[in-house]
Amino acid sequence: MNSFERLEDEACKDGIDVFLWKFQSERIKGLYSDGIIGINERLETSVEKTCTLAEELGHHHTSVGNILNMEDLSNRKQERQARLWGYNKLIGLTGIVNAFESGCQSAYEAAEFLEVTVEYLQECIDCYRDKYGICTEIDNYIIYFIPNLAVMEKV
Incomplete structure (x- = not known):
């Protein structure tokens, strides 16, 4: 089971219906409304669909009302919270450490x-940099966000 299928399964357990949809605009990757998530069927890879689904699940868990107007500060905050939920779900600080531990070099x-x-x-790293600043600690590791992403094990 890939990440998209795992998220779909989680959505189903939460009573959320997930559909692939051909949106009028190619700029729309996904939308959430009242327990229904539409994912743009034009997204080329399952990885893109996974990232989009994670954010839309984030809206289910964190957003209230119609937040389409990004001129409104409250809506922008809700958008950020939904994205952060998705980043934590798919990546998280532990995921960054696991990637380091597995030998990822880029x-x-x-x-x-x-x-x-x-x-x-990269959006996740930027968000974490805004949230944590220069670095943060998790378990026996320090994750640096500035100047570039780096993970160091504490001795």
């Missing part, structure tokens, strides 16, 4: 290991 290798797109991984 963003491409880490993204492949984590089953996310390189762009999604």
Whole structure:
């Protein structure tokens, strides 16, 4: 079972219906409304669909009301929370450490290991940098976000 199928299964258990949909605009990757998630069928890979599904599940778990107007600060905050939920679900600090431990040497290798797109991984790292600052600790590791992503094991 791949990551997309695992997320679909989780959505089903939460009573959420997931559909592939041909949206009018190619800019729309996915939408969530009232227990239904639409994923743009034009997304080329299951990895792209997985990243989109994670964010839309994040909206289910964190968002309230219609947040389509990004001019509204409250809506932007809800969008950020939904994305953070998705980042934590698919990657998380533990995932970054696991990628390091498995020998990933580049963003491409880490993204492949984590089953996310390189762009999604970079957005996650940027979000974590905003949240944690220069670095953060988890278990026996220090994850640095500035100047670049680096993981060091504490001795």
